[in-house]
Amino acid sequence: DFAALAPMPDDPILGLVELFKKDPRETKVNLGVGVYLNEAGFLPLMECVEEAERRLLERHLPRGYMPMSGMPQYCASVQKLVFGKDHAAVKAGRISTIQTLGGTGALQLAAAFAHQFLGVNQGVVSDPTWGNHIAILKADGLEVGKYAYLKADRSGIDFEAFKAALNALPAKTLVLLHGCCHNPTGFDFSHDEWREVVKILVERDLLPLIDMAYQGFGAGLEEDAFAIRLLADEGVTFLAATSCSKNFGLYGERVGALHIVCDNEKEAQVVTSIMKRIVRQEYSNPPTHGGQIVAEVLGDPELQASWRKEVEGMRSRIVGMREALYAAGKAEGLDFSFAVKQHGMFSFTGLSAEEMDLLREKYGVYGVRNGRICIAGLNHRNVEYVAKSLAAVFKA
Ligand code: PMP
Numbered sequence: 001d002f003a004a005l006a007p008m009p010d011d012p013i014l015g016l017v018e019l020f021k022k023d024p025r026e027t028k029v030n031l032g033v034g035v036y037l038n039e040a041g042f043l044p045l046m047e048c049v050e051e052a053e054r055r056l057l058e059r060h061l062p063r064g065y066m067p068m069s070g071m072p073q074y075c076a077s078v079q080k081l082v083f084g085k086d087h088a089a090v091k092a093g094r095i096s097t098i099q100t101l102g103g104t105g106a107l108q109l110a111a112a113f114a115h116q117f118l119g120v121n122q123g124v125v126s127d128p129t130w131g132n133h134i135a136i137l138k139a140d141g142l143e144v145g146k147y148a149y150l151k152a153d154r155s156g157i158d159f160e161a162f163k164a165a166l167n168a169l170p171a172k173t174l175v176l177l178h179g180c181c182h183n184p185t186g187f188d189f190s191h192d193e194w195r196e197v198v199k200i201l202v203e204r205d206l207l208p209l210i211d212m213a214y215q216g217f218g219a220g221l222e223e224d225a226f227a228i229r230l231l232a233d234e235g236v237t238f239l240a241a242t243s244c245s246k247n248f249g250l251y252g253e254r255v256g257a258l259h260i261v262c263d264n265e266k267e268a269q270v271v272t273s274i275m276k277r278i279v280r281q282e283y284s285n286p287p288t289h290g291g292q293i294v295a296e297v298l299g300d301p302e303l304q305a306s307w308r309k310e311v312e313g314m315r316s317r318i319v320g321m322r323e324a325l326y327a328a329g330k331a332e333g334l335d336f337s338f339a340v341k342q343h344g345m346f347s348f349t350g351l352s353a354e355e356m357d358l359l360r361e362k363y364g365v366y367g368v369r370n371g372r373i374c375i376a377g378l379n380h381r382n383v384e385y386v387a388k389s390l391a392a393v394f395k396a
Pocket of ligand 1: 101103104105243245
C-alpha cells in the first residue's frame with residue numbers, strides 16, 4: 001500500500017524548463033539550462049563524436065558486458081587527459097581509474113568508497129554548490145556541512161573565510177572541491193590559492209574529492225586540470241570525479257570516471273579491486289557506447305587533435321559571450337565585470353531570488369533563482385536583450 005507516500009517537490013531547474021516551454025514570448029531566453037548551447041542556440045553533436053560513431057558502426061562490435069571497472073582503453077585515455085600523459089603518477093601506475101555513470105556516478109562511488117572503506121563519516125561542500133553534491137554525499141551515509149566560499153557581496157571568493165573553515169575541520173573529513181568552473185558561482189581559485197589550499201588539506205589530514213565536470217571550459221583543457229595535477233604532484237592521496245558529459249557533449253550517454261590517487265601501484269590495485277566490488281553490487285558494469293566513443297576519439301592522435309579544437313571552440317565562444325555581456329552592460333551604464341571574472345558555463349549575477357523572478361516574469365529571461373545564469377545560453381542575437389533586461393532589474 002503506497003497511499004501514505006507524499007510526492008517529492010520538482011527539481012527547481014527542471015521546473016524552469018517546463019515554464020520556459022509554455023512561455024509564448026518570442027524574446028524569451030533560457031539561461032537556466034546546464035548544457036552547452038552553440039551560437040545557433042542548439043546543443044551540438046560534436047564532429048569528432050560523429051566520426052567516432054561512424055568508425056564504431058563499421059566495426060559491428062557486439063554488445064557484451066564491460067568489465068566492472070569499465071573499458072580499459074577508456075580508463076587509460078581519460079586518466080592521461082586528466083593528469084597529463086607524462087605525469088609521474090600515471091607512469092607509476094598509482095592511480096586507480098574506473099569508468100562511471102557520468103560525473104554524478106563518480107561522485108556517488110567516491111562517497112561510497114570513503115564511507116564504507118575509509119571510515120569517513122563527514123563531508124563538506126562549498127556554500128553555495130551544485131545542489132546534487134549534498135544529496136549524493138548524504139545518500140551514501142555522510143553527514144554534510146558547508147564551507148564558506150563566496151564573499152557576502154557575491155563579488156568573489158572569500159579566501160580568508162574559506163581557509164578558516166578548512167582549518168577548523170576534523171581530520172579525515174571529505175572535502176568536496178570544484179576542480180574548475182565552479183558551479184554555480186563561476187569563481188575559481190588562482191594557482192597560488194590552490195597551493196595554499198593543498199597545504200591545508202595535507203596539514204589537516206583531510207580527504208580531498210575534486211569534482212571536475214567542465215575540463216576545457218574554463219582556461220583550457222590542460223590549465224583546468226591544474227588543481228588535480230598539483231595534488232598528484234604533492235603526493236597527496238585523494239579522489240577525483242571527472243565527466244565527459246560537457247566536453248564531449250555526451251550528456252545522456254553517461255560517461256565519467258573516478259580516479260583514486262594512491263601512494264603506489266600495489267595500493268592502486270587493491271583500490272581497483274574494492275571499486276569493482278562496489279560497482280558489482282550497485283549496477284554491475286557501465287554502458288558500452290559512450291566510453292567507446294571517448295576511447296576512439298582520444299586513442300587516435302588526429303581525432304584527438306580535432307576534438308581539442310572543438311572544445312577550444314566551445315570555450316572561446318563562452319569567453320566571447322562573457323565579454324559581450326560585459327560590454328553590453330557597460331552600454332547600459334552598469335558594471336557587469338562579474339561576467340569576465342568568472343569561468344565556465346555559469347555566472348552568478350548577484351541577483352536575489354525575487355529579482356530573478358522579475359527577470360523571468362517581466363522580461364522572459366530564465367535563470368536559476370539562486371542568481372545563476374548559463375553563459376552558454378547567450379548568443380549574438382540575444383546578448384544585448386539579456387543585458388538590457390538584467391540592467392532594468394538591477395536598476396529597479
Ligand atoms: N558536478 C557538477 C559541478 C556539475 O555541474 C555536474 C553536471 N551538472 C556534474 C558534476 C555531473 O554531471 P554528469 O553526471 O552529467 O556527468
